[in-house]
Amino acid sequence: GAVVSQHPSRVICKSGTSVKIECRSLDFQATTMFWYRQFPKQSLMLMATSNEGSKATYEQGVEKDKFLINHASLTLSTLTVTSAHPEDSSFYICSARPPGQYTDTQYFGPGTRLTVL
């Protein structure tokens, strides 16, 4: 149990376009989802916390107008990279926190590799 999926697994887009990445909890309801970014050979950097039915909370230095997060249901959060530029190329990873267990348990998705040309 506790599987998190991401779609797409990789995406290539032109500069200036917007890209949407989906994060789904397949067999549990996630009140909270997290979005991370990972640059090559670097660690995961928390971008934002996504709470179902409310606005996302962004970490310092993360542009909320550039990285739009929507958590419309207990099993789906989306990250939209708006007007993408080459510097947005990265590996984006989501995680989901199920209620009713260890409060800090997070299950991670497989990640989405974004390449902006």
Place this chain on the structure above:
Amino acid sequence: AQRVTQPEKLLSVFKGAPVELKCNYSYSGSPELFWYVQYSRQRLQLLLRHISRESIKGFTADLNKGETSFHLKKPFAQEEDSAMYYCALSWDSSYKLIFGSGTRLLVRP
């Protein structure tokens, strides 16, 4: 601010040798510490958490508040332990995780 430091990018040992992956943290309150592991071509997964005081796959980690450390140890490394290991910290029931830069463990036959 919270910070997690993993000083070693790569740790290479022979099969059967002891392993210690270092992790130090900075946080003035009471943190919760975790070790996550990422095997080749797989997603990140929780290995163990300090609050559980458990041993997973032969690995243990003890929280040392005096030294602000949470080193991961295993007495006899196996080839299947080769992976990327991340130390992470959570605080104040925020559920957020701050990750260290990771250590790649390579266990040679």
